[in-house]
Amino acid sequence: MPVSNLTENGRDQDQRQLQHHVNETQLIALVISGDRLAGRTLYDTHAPRVYSLAYRLSGDAEKAREFTQDTFIRAFSRLSQFRGDAAFSTWLHRIVVTVVSNARRSELRMAREVELDEAHSIEVTAPEAEPDLKECISRAVDNLSEAYRMTLIMHDIEGYTHAEIAGLLGVPEGTCKSRLSAARAQLRQELAAFKE
Amino acid sequence: MDDNRFDELIRDLPRSFNAPPEPPLDEMWTTIEDAHFNAPVPISTRRGLASRAPWLVAAAALVVGVGIGHYLPSGAKPAETAPSPSAIGENPASPTSDTSAVADVYRDQTNRYLGQAAALLISLPAKDANGRTDAAFATRATDLLVTTRLLIDSPAAAQDPRLHSLLEDLELVLVQIARLRSEKNKSDLDLIHQAVEQGDVLSRLNSAVATTQSSE
Numbered sequence: 164m165p166v167s168n169l170t171e172n173g174r175d176q177d178q179r180q181l182q183h184h185v186n187e188t189q190l191i192a193l194v195i196s197g198d199r200l201a202g203r204t205l206y207d208t209h210a211p212r213v214y215s216l217a218y219r220l221s222g223d224a225e226k227a228r229e230f231t232q233d234t235f236i237r238a239f240s241r242l243s244q245f246r247g248d249a250a251f252s253t254w255l256h257r258i259v260v261t262v263v264s265n266a267r268r269s270e271l272r273m274a275r276e277v278e279l280d281e282a283h284s285i286e287v288t289a290p291e292a293e294p295d296l297k298e299c300i301s302r303a304v305d306n307l308s309e310a311y312r313m314t315l316i317m318h319d320i321e322g323y324t325h326a327e328i329a330g331l332l333g334v335p336e337g338t339c340k341s342r343l344s345a346a347r348a349q350l351r352q353e354l355a356a357f358k359e
Numbered sequence: 360m361d362d363n364r365f366d367e368l369i370r371d372l373p374r375s376f377n378a379p380p381e382p383p384l385d386e387m388w389t390t391i392e393d394a395h396f397n398a399p400v401p402i403s404t405r406r407g408l409a410s411r412a413p414w415l416v417a418a419a420a421l422v423v424g425v426g427i428g429h430y431l432p433s434g435a436k437p438a439e440t441a442p443s444p445s446a447i448g449e450n451p452a453s454p455t456s457d458t459s460a461v462a463d464v465y466r467d468q469t470n471r472y473l474g475q476a477a478a479l480l481i482s483l484p485a486k487d488a489n490g491r492t493d494a495a496f497a498t499r500a501t502d503l504l505v506t507t508r509l510l511i512d513s514p515a516a517a518q519d520p521r522l523h524s525l526l527e528d529l530e531l532v533l534v535q536i537a538r539l540r541s542e543k544n545k546s547d548l549d550l551i552h553q554a555v556e557q558g559d560v561l562s563r564l565n566s567a568v569a570t571t572q573s574s575e
Contacts, residue, residue: 215382228383232391
């Protein structure tokens, strides 16, 4: 059914019918052939989790939105390369991890350059107010190395298994476990000084 | 901070660390839909043919060039040379009028045919996409093949060896594309490309163009 013929009100019903009668592989084939309704159905199935991961990793609603859009645009344009060796969700989450990692690397590089520039100027700044626990945790997580941070967020916050994280990050499962252990140890050390 | 308190903090992380808001699904979809479903054909796809099968693009360009530039009798000024229908009607026995009328019909047919052949060659993928694509190309090639053979057997082609040779080259390519329709040769696009290259079709087309240009 051409999507252009669908009314806004009828879309949900058509999507439900599509989800009911078509499995994910068939849905992917329909998206490749240019079917918008199939695209929306596939998107609705996976977008909430992709957005959630993007938000956890970026901590910014606007960035999470951009990362999610970028992920789906890339995924749709490469759907014909999806061979079905892994689950579609794994393939998709690999893309979002790559998108976010690339963006963060770029941000960190820029931040370092700004810090270097600022180091040349001597300014007297007012002492910051004592941060609360939530803020401390946030800073402690952000101070982790990218590999530790990503592993901690994906495992302890988003609930991915070690096997899933290993698959998404392209590392052995053992590496994933040791990274989580190291991340927690560093977090504990950073929070040790915090007095509630 | 003791172990229990730390474990409690870890357990609470999903609620305390970057808790995501409700995702703006519709807003994001609008951007995705525009970028993917409303986007023009990607440049990389359009460039694909040139990079993967340059001979096809060159051959198509040659076909158009040869057809338009060298095989249209009095093409530059058709209104001055072609007799009007009323003129033909006034003197039906005139051999000059008959020849011009036939030449006009032949020119139009050749022009249309060359355009269609060029379009087919340009759109022919370098790699096999799927059976439906093959069948569509095969059908178009079969239709063009009929015209090709009619033009090859026409008196005008018999009098013009360059056009005759070009039509034969095209016949060869079209036969192979038409054979994609059969199940056995469904994925033989690569073989077609190889056969055309091995048959030195491009050089022969180049040669035909060079000969035509030097004879002007």
